[in-house]
Amino acid sequence: MTDAILDYIPIAVMLVFALIIPFVIMFIVKQITPRNPARFKNTTYEGGKDPIGEAQVRFNVSYYLLAIVFVLFDVEVLFLYPWAVCYKNSVVMEAIPGFQLAAVGAMTIFLIIALVIGDAYAWKKGAFTWTR
């Protein structure tokens, strides 16, 4: 195994712990806590009255617009990560002359098209404005 993989072993170990520990805690809690189920104790809280209808309803379209815009922008930010690590990497810069200029130029064009124009468009369309 290479070193890079070895560094991720602690994450795998912790993933097992992180998934087990909450269940272990809940198991212990189940053993030591009293259980007195009652009809009114188990109702959904709604200001003391009997709950009316279900809560899992259709929701405001503003949330949906925000979510779509978020997916767009977050994917763009994701593209920046590999770029940020390599755009001034000395090995690549020596191998390809003019790499840095090309990298900065390409990312500028991408950001202007995707981030600036995208943000301006969503802004103008009123995606960030709450329900009128």
Next chain:
Amino acid sequence: MLEEQMDILLGILYAILGNDYWWGPWIRGVLGLCAMGGMMVAAMFAVWLERKYASDIQSRIGPNRVGGRFGLLQLIADAIKLFTKEDIKPDKVDGPVWVAAPVLMFGSALMMIIAIPFGAFIFNGTVYPLAVTQFDISILYLEAVSAIGIIGIFMAGWGSNNKFAVIAAFRNIARMIGYEVALGLTIISVVIVTGSLNIVDIVNAQSTVVWFAFVMPLGFVVFGVALIADMGRVPFDQNEAEEELIAGWGTEYSGMRFGLAYFAEYIHMVLGSCIAVLIFLGGWNIPGFIVDLNIPLLGLLPVAVFLAKWVLVMMFVIMIRWALPRIRIDQITSIGWKVLLPLAMVNLVWSVMLGLVWPW
């Protein structure tokens, strides 16, 4: 004799921190449990600090009965209470989703712990970061894992089948996604300047020159606001606005299930302060002073510096809670998208220019 012992100690430390032996990474993984325990204590300390500091700001006394004058054992008493409360599962909840939500929140908070270096041990000019593991993409990993916690909150709200909880869940998602982009852009600015996604590299880059908070003040402000929003602290705590939404997404939770989710929130706050210290406030570095001492105890000075900065950041976050009123949800989204995002873009341009001339 002493040098021999130090050599043995350093040999063991090196074997555990390095990958020369096959068991090194596994031992580090198990050491993660110690970090986990330490984080529990730190989160409890954060709760205690919040209560004490809040009472101080409001001219109250605060907890002072359990555990001496300063109420140091109050949190232990609270934990025992949560542990022994009845585990009520309301009839109408969406079973699996409702049960999984605190597990997901708590688990993701625990997963964040291992990538964070809690200070460093400096010996003979070599920096040994006190992290459970350090790998090339730790910043990206932290962002990714903390985002799972957001899904946990949404699952809690939606699975509760309670109107207040559902409203809180939607507000929470709207807030989180508004600030996640600005947060990501400011973190990427730091990555652009240093050219590395490894937190230890980012901290080491701040040892030779000044902290990134001074290099990119705009980025630091945007990051701070977005981080406080991301942690769900007060000016942005629409997801659990007590006056309108009972307890927000936690309305249907009680006993230890509530305890787990609540604890996860506090771990998020503690770790968020850690990240702010690490990537913007120089981590364990002191400006203009490079700790390179061969005396082992003084070599631990960076840990003390890190802890001091960490507590100061947490106190600032707590102070904001009692200084600012809560912002409405429409204001929150418009601040996030119309103010912070353009500012983060400006900072991005600045960081690219800075990155071309870095290091000076």
